[in-house]
Amino acid sequence: xxxxxAADRKRPDGAPLRxxxxxxxxxxPAQFHAARGAVRCRSVPFxxxxxxxVPFRPASPPPPPGPATARPALRVRWGVSASxxxxxxxxGAESSxxxxxxxxxxxxxxxxxxxPDPRRGQPVVRRRPAVxxxxxxxxxxxxxxxxxxxxxxxxxxxxxxxxxxxxxSSTPSASPSPAPAKGSAKVTGTVATGLDTPWxxxxxxxxxxxxxxxxxxxxxxxxxxSGKKTEAGTVPGVAAEGEGGLLGIAVPDDGEKMIYAYLTxxxxxxxxxxxxxxxxxxGKQLGAVDTVLxxxxxxxxxxxxxxxxxxxxxxYAGTGDSxxxxxxxxxxxxxxxxxxxxxxxxxxxxxxxxxxxVYSWGHRNVQGLAWDAQGRLWASEFGxxxxxxxxxxxxxxxxxxxxxxxxxxxxxxxxxPVEQWRTDQASPSGIAVAKGSVWMAGLRGERLxxxxxxxxxxAADPQAFLEGxxxxxxxxxxxxDGDLWVVTSETDGRGSPDGDDDRILRLEVS
Ligand SMILES: [Ca+2]
Numbered sequence: 001x002x003x004x005x006a007a008d009r010k011r012p013d014g015a016p017l018r019x020x021x022x023x024x025x026x027x028x029p030a031q032f033h034a035a036r037g038a039v040r041c042r043s044v045p046f047x048x049x050x051x052x053x054v055p056f057r058p059a060s061p062p063p064p065p066g067p068a069t070a071r072p073a074l075r076v077r078w079g080v081s082a083s084x085x086x087x088x089x090x091x092g093a094e095s096s097x098x099x100x101x102x103x104x105x106x107x108x109x110x111x112x113x114x115x116p117d118p119r120r121g122q123p124v125v126r127r128r129p130a131v132x133x134x135x136x137x138x139x140x141x142x143x144x145x146x147x148x149x150x151x152x153x154x155x156x157x158x159x160x161x162x163x164x165x166x167x168x169s170s171t172p173s174a175s176p177s178p179a180p181a182k183g184s185a186k187v188t189g190t191v192a193t194g195l196d197t198p199w200x201x202x203x204x205x206x207x208x209x210x211x212x213x214x215x216x217x218x219x220x221x222x223x224x225x226s227g228k229k230t231e232a233g234t235v236p237g238v239a240a241e242g243e244g245g246l247l248g249i250a251v252p253d254d255g256e257k258m259i260y261a262y263l264t265x266x267x268x269x270x271x272x273x274x275x276x277x278x279x280x281x282x283g284k285q286l287g288a289v290d291t292v293l294x295x296x297x298x299x300x301x302x303x304x305x306x307x308x309x310x311x312x313x314x315x316y317a318g319t320g321d322s323x324x325x326x327x328x329x330x331x332x333x334x335x336x337x338x339x340x341x342x343x344x345x346x347x348x349x350x351x352x353x354x355x356x357x358v359y360s361w362g363h364r365n366v367q368g369l370a371w372d373a374q375g376r377l378w379a380s381e382f383g384x385x386x387x388x389x390x391x392x393x394x395x396x397x398x399x400x401x402x403x404x405x406x407x408x409x410x411x412x413x414x415x416x417p418v419e420q421w422r423t424d425q426a427s428p429s430g431i432a433v434a435k436g437s438v439w440m441a442g443l444r445g446e447r448l449x450x451x452x453x454x455x456x457x458x459a460a461d462p463q464a465f466l467e468g469x470x471x472x473x474x475x476x477x478x479x480x481d482g483d484l485w486v487v488t489s490e491t492d493g494r495g496s497p498d499g500d501d502d503r504i505l506r507l508e509v510s
Pocket of ligand 1: 400
């Protein structure tokens with residue numbers, strides 16, 4: 001594989017190295033993780049293919065008593081049933097426009113928020129018997145029989161993107177100067193080529209990158225200097241189908257001992273973590289899987305999948321409606337949401353419902369999450385037929401799906417997007433914040449969008465780069481020096497890969 005631009009792959013000497021999930025954290029680890037406890041994980045045998053639980057213990061000293069904490073905590077990780085969504089005849093919907101029956105949209109009324117009802121699903125109890133992979137695969141077979149087709153054969157298989165939004169309750173620091181109306185983006189090197197369905201990207205200290213493969217379930221480490229790829233291991237239980245598989249990955253700032261991953265299993269989407277031991281032989285560097293959160297609805301489309309640690313140290317996840325758009329307004333479902341949880345999968349302190357990991361709702365399919373320098377959370381979202389969205393995420397916000405798409409129908413009742421695009425021009429997956437702008441990877445749009453920010457508002461119209469040059473773009477992550485890595489997605493079944501696809505590019509931006 002050709003590896004070029006070595007100088008660009010190296011981080012500046014002495015610069016603080018940031019690590020983390022598919023979306024970057026502004027300000028570096030010290031700022032955002034000082035309050036976090038170390039990830040707790042017992043030593044477990046490597047290679048064991050079973051799901052294992054770690055007893056929950058508070059990650060920090062108990063908060064002072066108050067109205068919120070006096071309330072008994074509810075277990076909110078529901079084992080959402082793996083019932084299958086409506087039949088989808090138009091192909092997948094990482095593209096933005098595929099899985100809704102034609103015809104006029106019916107305006108629906110949603111019932112008020114319900115308390116968890118045990119009849120609707122089984123709460124996930126943290127201490128539970130180990131679930132064998134074979135059992136999971138068997139369960140998967142049941143689900144697959146009824147999923148939507150996601151062959152991407154429909155016109156314009158657009159990919160979705162989601163990005164985490166910042167903690168709405170955080171107090172932003174003084175706003176910097178607005179980003180210039182016009183910027184630039186120049187590809188300065190190709191870090192890796194020949195990747196199979198790359199999805200999540202997590203930089204490590206020293207400049208190496210971890211990248212997940214959606215379809216194979218593998219996590220690879222890409223050497224920053226040589227571009228050499230080393231297989232860390234295969235995440236057990238991945239049931240890749242359509243847009244589902246091994247999706248986002250994130251590495252907390254605790255010494256890079258643990259990799260978090262969002263994956264589609266036979267029965268759900270879930271977030272897991274595994275010990276990472278790069279000194280072990282290639283392919284055997286991942287420890288046993290510990291399930292952090294399960295019960296996120298799965299489908300062949302709209303699986304969401306982006307995870308990232310926020311400036312508050314909590315873990316955020318963007319999910320999708322799995323093709324069942326009614327889930328997005330159902331706050332008992334984890335589908336069509338942005339979730340916020342502790343590193344152990346418990347509801348984060350200050351969530352809208354203290355017993356729930358749900359942070360915002362009314363989303364269709366969120367695959368991009370990123371925080372700006374003031375800690376605001378931004379998220380990208382696939383639209384259906386008309387409008388993809390970039391949203392500024394506020395805690396407890398309702399972003400409208402399926403009642404509203406883009407700014408249409410958002411008036412007053414829902415939070416309207418900050419920007420919107422026609423689905424053939426974006427279909428956004430990952431986002432990052434760098435040099436004062438949000439950068440958004442377009443799948444169907446096959447371009448990188450720059451949205452210059454002036455605080456919480458756009459400073460100018462979005463600007464497109466790389467249009468048609470590298471094909472579908474899946475993931476964008478900020479480097480420590482404010483430039484970007486961009487991951488292409490030509491091997492995802494909807495592209496036209498050439499011999500070098502898929503690639504990780506290094507860009508200089510302004
Ligand atoms: Ca919306």
